[in-house]
Amino acid sequence: MSDSTLTAERIQHPPREELELGAVLHALSDPVRLRIVATLAAGGARTCGSFGLPVTKSTCTHHFRVLREAGVIAQRPEGTTRVNSLRRDDLEARFPGLLDRVLDTANTTTAS
């Protein structure tokens, strides 16, 4: 069993049917996390370090964990980092239209 397999096993993701609305809304309620989600929605999977967020590495790690544990993002190990992707299909199946509504609202509110 390789190191990367061990790392992968430690990254837990809630299954689609266990995603909870409250946890997802909480995950999206922070401006930094919302920015992460908007970036992923616009451009696909990204590594943790590539977001250019104005927060410390540990805070960044915390935000990614909140998003992952709520089921908003998936993380897979790649070398010494993690690649993040939006669980759009799972979110859409569980909470139809919610993610797009929040992202549209965030875009409109920020732009105005």
Added chain:
Amino acid sequence: MSDSTLTAERIQHPPREELELGAVLHALSDPVRLRIVATLAAGGARTCGSFGLPVTKSTCTHHFRVLREAGVIAQRPEGTTRVNSLRRDDLEARFPGLLDRVLDTANTTTAS
């Protein structure tokens, strides 16, 4: 100046243009608060004690304050209690479609 006027002055509400998406999502991220909002959405203004919530009075007061400070509900004094109402027009103007999307999702998720 009467006592009720003094009480009314202490109840602060953020103006429509200062409502923040993060604060609103956070306010809606708790199951008890979401239930309060769904009840208000279905039936208009209600007093704090009339919701029959499975929480202590102080927890209940806390939830109403979070909702009010986020701009989700308005509270006005009536005798020794407060009457709550949903700020639907303000929410709709600021975050079009968001509240209905969340409430529909909550209904669907709870029902399934």
